[in-house]
Amino acid sequence: MLRFIIRRLIITIPTILVVITITWGLIRLAPGNFYTSEKALPAAIERNIRDKYGLDRPWYEQYLKTMGQILRFDFGTSLKYEGQSVNEIIARSLPVSATVGILAYLLALIVGITVGSIAAIKQNSKWDYASMTLAMLGISIPNFVLGPILVLFFSMTLYWLPPSRWDGFPSKSVILPVITLSALYMAYIARLTRAGMLEVLRSDYIRTARSKGLSETQVVIRHALRGGLLPVVSYTGPALAFLLTGTVVVERLFVLPGLGNYFIQASLNRDEPLILGIVAFISITLLTMNLLVDIAYGYLDPRIRH
Amino acid sequence: MITRNGNLLEVRDLRTYFHTEDGTVKAVDGVTFNLRPGETLGIVGESGSGKSVTNLSIVRLIQSPPGQIVSGEVVFDGRDILRLPEAEVRRIRGRRIAMIFQDPMTSLNPFMKISRQLMEMTRLHLGYSKAQAYAHAVKMLETVGIPDAPRRVDGFPHEFSGGMRQRVMIAMALSCQPELLIADEPSSALDVTIQAQILELIKTLKQETGTSVILVTHDLGVVAGMTDDLIVMYAGKIFEQAPTRELFAVPGNPYTKGLLRSVPDPTSARGPLYQISGLPPDVAHLPPGCPFAPRCDRAEEICSKEFPPLVEVNQDHHSLCHFAKEVYAQSVARSSPSIGMRDKPELIPHPSAGKK
Incomplete structure (x- = not known):
C-alpha cells in the first residue's frame, strides 16, 4: 500500500508540471498583455514595464524562471492586486470556496445516496420514477439557470434569502449557493447509487443474505450498500476537489469572494502569477483527491487491496 | 416437531x-x-x-x-x-x-x-x-x-x-x-x-x-x-417422481429414459452418446399438449393436443405421460428383476447398453 502511494505521488509531480506548462503556454499565446488597455501606452513606459517583468527576455528563460518559482511554492505577487502575494489571495479566498464546497458535497452525498438507495429498493415504483425524473432535471439544468430561478423565487418573490453577498458560515447567505452548487452532484450521485444498488441487489450474495433470514433493512445496510456505493466513491473524489476549489459560475452568480471568482478576475486581467497559482493549487487538490479515492477504494473492496 | x-x-x-x-x-x-x-x-x-x-x-x-x-x-x-x-x-x-x-x-x-x-x-x-x-x-x-x-x-x-x-x-x-x-x-x-x-x-x-x-x-x-427419492422436472412440471432406485431401474417416462440414456457409461457404451433432440421449450409460450412432445421418441398425435395425465405406474411412482404404463412396462421387461433390487443404482446397466 505504501509503495502504491509513493508511486502515485511521484507520478503526480510531472502531471502538475504539464498542467502548469500548458496554462502558461495558453496565457502567452493569447494576444495582448496584462498592461494593455483601450489606450496605447507610450513606448517608453511599455519598455519599462517589459523590462521590469522580464518580458524582454527569451521565452524559455521566462518559462524556467516561472517554473522554478512554482516548484518552490512561490507564486509571486499579483499583477493587478498590488502588493498582495498570490499565496495570500488563495489563503483568503479558499475558505469561502471550501465552506460552500464542503456543504454542497455533504448535501449531495446525503440526499443523493438516500434517494438513490430508496429508488433502487423500490424499483419501478412511483417514488423511483419521481426521484429519477428529478435527478434527470438536476443533471440537465445548468447551474447558471438554476441559480437565477432560485434567486427569483426565494429572494425576489418570497424575500426569504439574500440573492447574493457573503456573510460567512453559518448564515442565510450560504443556502442558495450551496443548493445551486450541489444540485448537479446530488442528481448524479442519486443515479450512480441507484444503478450500483440495483446491480448489487440482484447479485447472488444478496440472495444468500436473504436466505439467512435477515430483514430487508439488514440486507441493504449490511450487505448491499458497500458494493452498491463503490461507483459513487470513484465519482466523489474528483467531485470533492472541484467543489472545494470553487466553482466559477456559482461564485460569480452569488458574488462570493472565493477562488473561482478570483480565477475569473485573474483571467480577465491577464494576471499571470495569480492564474498559474490557482491552476497549480486546483491541480494539486484534484490529484490528491484522486489518490485518496484510490486508497479508499482499496479499503472498501478487499479484492483489490494488493 | x-x-x-x-x-x-x-x-x-x-x-x-x-x-x-x-x-x-x-x-x-x-x-x-x-x-x-x-x-x-x-x-x-x-x-x-x-x-x-x-x-x-x-x-x-x-x-x-x-x-x-x-x-x-x-x-x-x-x-x-x-x-x-x-x-x-x-x-x-x-x-x-x-x-x-x-x-x-x-x-x-x-x-x-x-x-x-x-x-x-x-x-x-x-x-x-x-x-x-x-x-x-x-x-x-x-x-x-x-x-x-x-x-x-x-x-x-x-x-x-x-x-x-x-x-x-x-x-x-x-x-x-x-x-x-x-x-x-x-x-x-x-x-x-x-x-x-x-x-x-x-x-x-x-x-x-x-x-x-x-x-x-x-x-x-x-x-x-x-x-432416497427423485423428481424429474421439465418445463415447470414434475414429469416423473419415484424412489431413486426404482426411477433409475424402471423409468416410466420417455423424458427420464432419454436423460438416463444420455449419461455416458464407460463400461459398455460405444459409439456416439445418445442425446435428446431439440431444445427445452420456451416456457412463456407452451403448446397445448405435452411440453416434451416435440422432442419425444414415443409421441403420437394425442401428445401435441392434450395435456398428459399424471399416472401412478407403481406405488410411489408417478409419471406424466399419455403412455406412462406402456413405457413403464417396457422398462420392467428390459431390466431383469434381480437388477431392480440391487443396492447400488449406479451399477445398473444402461437401458441402451449393448444395443449401440
Whole structure:
C-alpha cells in the first residue's frame, strides 16, 4: 500500500508540471498583455514595464524562471492586486470556496445516496420514477439557470434569502449557493447509487443474505450498500476537489469572494502569477483527491487491496 | 416437531409465475411432493425446468415483481409458509431451512470477512454473543474440513478457492442446525474432484445431523448415490417422481429414459452418446399438449393436443405421460428383476447398453 502511494505521488509531480506548462503556454499565446488597455501606452513606459517583468527576455528563460518559482511554492505577487502575494489571495479566498464546497458535497452525498438507495429498493415504483425524473432535471439544468430561478423565487418573490453577498458560515447567505452548487452532484450521485444498488441487489450474495433470514433493512445496510456505493466513491473524489476549489459560475452568480471568482478576475486581467497559482493549487487538490479515492477504494473492496 | 402424515415438508400444487413483457412464464406449474424427516430428495432437470424456482418459492425468496407465487401450499412443520407473515418466514429462513447455492464464487459477500458472514447466522437466530458466535464460526469451519480454520476465519472470500468457498457456504448453512438443507446445484460450478468432496461432505454431515436435504442438480450421476427419492422436472412440471432406485431401474417416462440414456457409461457404451433432440421449450409460450412432445421418441398425435395425465405406474411412482404404463412396462421387461433390487443404482446397466 505504501509503495502504491509513493508511486502515485511521484507520478503526480510531472502531471502538475504539464498542467502548469500548458496554462502558461495558453496565457502567452493569447494576444495582448496584462498592461494593455483601450489606450496605447507610450513606448517608453511599455519598455519599462517589459523590462521590469522580464518580458524582454527569451521565452524559455521566462518559462524556467516561472517554473522554478512554482516548484518552490512561490507564486509571486499579483499583477493587478498590488502588493498582495498570490499565496495570500488563495489563503483568503479558499475558505469561502471550501465552506460552500464542503456543504454542497455533504448535501449531495446525503440526499443523493438516500434517494438513490430508496429508488433502487423500490424499483419501478412511483417514488423511483419521481426521484429519477428529478435527478434527470438536476443533471440537465445548468447551474447558471438554476441559480437565477432560485434567486427569483426565494429572494425576489418570497424575500426569504439574500440573492447574493457573503456573510460567512453559518448564515442565510450560504443556502442558495450551496443548493445551486450541489444540485448537479446530488442528481448524479442519486443515479450512480441507484444503478450500483440495483446491480448489487440482484447479485447472488444478496440472495444468500436473504436466505439467512435477515430483514430487508439488514440486507441493504449490511450487505448491499458497500458494493452498491463503490461507483459513487470513484465519482466523489474528483467531485470533492472541484467543489472545494470553487466553482466559477456559482461564485460569480452569488458574488462570493472565493477562488473561482478570483480565477475569473485573474483571467480577465491577464494576471499571470495569480492564474498559474490557482491552476497549480486546483491541480494539486484534484490529484490528491484522486489518490485518496484510490486508497479508499482499496479499503472498501478487499479484492483489490494488493 | 409437529409433522403432517409424518412429513417434514409438504408442497402442494405450487405454482410460481413470472410476469414478463414476453408473457407469463409458468416457471413452476403445479408441483407437489413430500419430504420426510432425514430424507434426501433429488430434483433433476435441464436449465429452466423450474428446479431452482421451486426451492426459492419454498422459502419465499421469489423477487416480486416480476415473480409471483400464484397458488399452492408449502407446509413446513405443520404451517403453510406461503401464508405466514414475512417476519415469521424470516425466522424459518436460515434457522430451520438453510440454503446452499450453485456458484460459491459469487454467493459469499466479497466485502465481508468469512467470520462475520458466519457469525451473522448464530447471532441473528440463536442470540449468540460475539465471542460465542466467533467460536462457533471457527468450529463450523473445522467441521466442514477447512484446514487452519482459526486463522482462515478472518479471511475474505477471494482468499479461498472455489471448493473451499462452497465448504464455507455449507458451514454457514448448517450453523443453526437446520431441519432442512436445500442445496441448489452445490457442485455444478466446481471441478470434478472437488465436486465429489463436496457431495461426500454433504452426505456425511447429513448423516451426522439428521437434516433433511433437497438436492437440486442437472447431473443424474450426482443424485444417484445420494438421494432416497427423485423428481424429474421439465418445463415447470414434475414429469416423473419415484424412489431413486426404482426411477433409475424402471423409468416410466420417455423424458427420464432419454436423460438416463444420455449419461455416458464407460463400461459398455460405444459409439456416439445418445442425446435428446431439440431444445427445452420456451416456457412463456407452451403448446397445448405435452411440453416434451416435440422432442419425444414415443409421441403420437394425442401428445401435441392434450395435456398428459399424471399416472401412478407403481406405488410411489408417478409419471406424466399419455403412455406412462406402456413405457413403464417396457422398462420392467428390459431390466431383469434381480437388477431392480440391487443396492447400488449406479451399477445398473444402461437401458441402451449393448444395443449401440
